[in-house]
Amino acid sequence: MTNPLFYAKILLFGEYGIIEDSQGLTLPYSFYKGTLKFSDLNTDFEKKSNTSLGKYADYLTDITLPEKFELDVNAFKADIAKGLFFDSNIPQGYGVGSSGALVAAIFEKYSVLDYQPESISKDELKELKKVFGLLESYFHGKSSGIDPLICYMNLPILIENRDNVDRVTIPQGEAGKGAIFLIDSGMTGETGPMVQIFFEKMKTEGFRKTLKEEFIRYNNACIDAFLKKEMTPLFRNLKNLSVWAYEHFKPMIPESLYNAWKKGLDSNAYYLKLCGSGGGGYILGFTRDYGKAEKMLAGFEKEVIYRF
Missing domain, CATH: 3.30.70.890 (GHMP kinase, C-terminal domain)
Structure with missing residues (x-):
């Protein structure tokens, strides 16, 4: 799939509580989305994004990921030199996962092993959440890894406790007054x-x-x-x-x-x-x-x- 889109997320329940082991419920929000693209970097937005990716790539060089979730940082850096940027309309600082979508997009494109979100087991979800927490902590200082996980899976996720997450089915919405x-x-x-x-x-x-x-x-x-x-x-x-x-x-x-x-x-x-x-x-x-x-x-x- 070329340039997959990564959607924003909404944490319906669990803000702050998930830090202290409460449950959480989060779902993708397709109104906002982002994808990695190449360009000649003619606009300020593209230049700024490309520069930010360069700084993030330096951060990735300094961290150690579990072998099965390793990223090809050299390929990432080579692409940044060719004009890679994150084309996104997800507003930053709005609580809808702007950095989560970016982390998910980078993992999807540069993960050494090829993962299919739909075939990831519950145990792998748990491991992936930790990896995403490490990848996203660059942006927040400390991250649970939930935002990138939602953006990557593009499915509603029930946070059962600090360690465990699982896919969940949201009741079908209907055209009521509520x-x-x-x-x-x-x-x-x-x-x-x-x-x-x-x-x-x-x-x-x-x-x-x-x-x-x-x-x-x-x-x-x-x-x-x-x-x-x-x-x-x-x-x-x-x-x-x-x-x-x-x-x-x-x-x-x-x-x-x-x-x-x-x-x-x-x-x-x-x-x-x-x-x-x-x-x-x-x-x-x-x-x-x-x-x-x-x-x-x-x-x-x-x-x-x-x-x-």
């Missing part, structure tokens, strides 16, 4: 600083306790209810999750959305949650009546990703 949607906060977020804030918070026993006893419980219950298509428990736990985030993840909530977040909780018309690390980019919304939520969120750019 929706899951993205809201554009109008600002980019940086993963590194947000994750740093989270680790600072984790130093306090009270925060660790509430994260484990409340956040992770609500998060896992949401995943269970969503996969079973049980909307009443889903929305009950979503509200708990949204309240918890409003109280404990305030620094990660873009300021432009504070009031809208609270308005959703007060009216029960919709509930908001972080999409990725927060700080900017997209926020996720869940509602049983999208028409009503849309009116209440007038002025914000929104994209529906799932109907029910």
